[in-house]
Amino acid sequence: MNPTARNDAKLALRIIPREQHTISRKNISKAALRVLYRLNEAGYDAYLVGGAVRDLLLGGHPKDFDVATNATPDEVKKLFRNCRLIGRRFRLAHVVYGTEIIEVATFRGASEEEGVEGDRHIVDGRIVRDNVWGTIEEDALRRDFRVNAMYYDISDFSVRDYVGGIKDLEDRVLHLIGDPSTRYREDPVRMLRAVRLAAKLDFRIDASASAPFAELGPLLSGVAPARLFDESLKMFLAGYGRKSFRMLEECGLLKFMFPATARALKRGDKALRSLVEQGLENTDARVAEGKSVTPAFLFAVLLWGEVRDLAHTWATHGKDINEAWARAAMHVVAEQCQRVAIPRRFTITMEEIWSLQPRFEQIQRKKVFRLLAHPRFRAAFDFLLLRAAESPAIGELGQWWSHAQQLPHETLAAALPLHQANAAGEAEPARAGAPGKRKRRRKPAAGKSGTV
Structure with a gap:
């Protein structure tokens, strides 16, 4: 010493x-x-x-x-x-x-x-x-x-x-x-251990121990990314993830671990903060119940804001929607892995969860059944439910898919259109969610099926 x-x-x-x-x-x-x-x-x-x-x-x-x-x-x-x-x-x-x-x-x-x-x-x-x-x-x-x-x-x-x-x-x-x-x-990892231990024990960090964070936080960028991945798992997957996240942000250390997350939250997106905190709370609940948890889903939650914003920006600049999402995912993952080395087996799952989000908006027979059969459907659907605070339309979309999964195959198929209703691809998920109540198939009115 x-x-x-x-x-x-x-x-x-x-x-x-x-x-x-x-x-x-x-x-x-x-x-x-x-x-x-x-x-x-x-x-x-x-x-x-x-x-x-x-x-x-x-x-x-x-x-x-x-x-x-x-x-x-x-x-x-x-x-x-x-x-x-x-x-x-x-x-x-x-x-x-x-x-x-x-x-x-x-x-x-x-x-x-x-x-x-x-x-x-x-x-x-x-x-x-x-x-x-x-x-x-x-x-x-x-x-x-x-x-x-x-x-x-x-x-x-x-x-x-x-x-x-x-x-x-x-x-x-x-x-x-x-x-x-x-x-x-x-x-430098001792700074993260202080945050993690305080969150776990519900202790406060003495002022003398937290005072150097602002000056010495940048030292975390020199820590091996693989070691920071291990620290992230200890922090977020041990049953006190939400407390750890809040303390990490309050102590000014989040930006050194998850710069994309810190940037997105700094823009004041209340829906994003709700998604992140609810995702962490759900993970804590699963740990408390002895259920399995996966780092891929949690990292997808933490990095969602930056991926979504980049994808929307590139899509409005003429990029193909699928290409925009793929490019945004690659960009954010590449930056994050320079700080926290997330293994490829997890980043693949994260990218799939993100890329499936716009596909939930495509209420069309073949696309609905193709999405239901996707191996990452369940994780992507759970992610969609977390996004409910983004807008009323996303909340209705989550309800529609919840209802659709409960219907017999034939009933759901009969209620779904074969094609998009119009060139704009606009739709109303709540209307699409009522197929099980109709006894015969009706042709949807213009502007009432497609995407949200």
């Missing part, structure tokens, strides 16, 4: 005995307990650390359990046959029990003196390799937030707090350990 950051952080050990905290071993995974006990029995210090301790103290149920120890990675590997060593930047031991992986990290040191075991490499203030081993006190100072620097001691079941994490839990606030600017320069 930079000496300035280290000197700004104060150590004041507070030990909370078993009878004074709420952590119970029955809420810790059996795999994590096996690792802790094995290390302890072999004569090493062994602690549950980080988010698991934080969440257990808050009454939560962690999914991941990390262990900190004074055993080196090689010593850990000798104790566990089911262990593999990973990482160059941070050397770690992964102990594998079936589908569960317990991450074991050796205490990180703060010393940069010669002769200290391990190695550290810093470029322009950023830690690119850090394998200097140290003491538990040094390890506590190396962690990001105070609430993540508490240790559950398997030897006596106490909790060790070196930097005031317990008080921050009580105050529901996030403080960085050390000088915030220095810590963000070491790793």
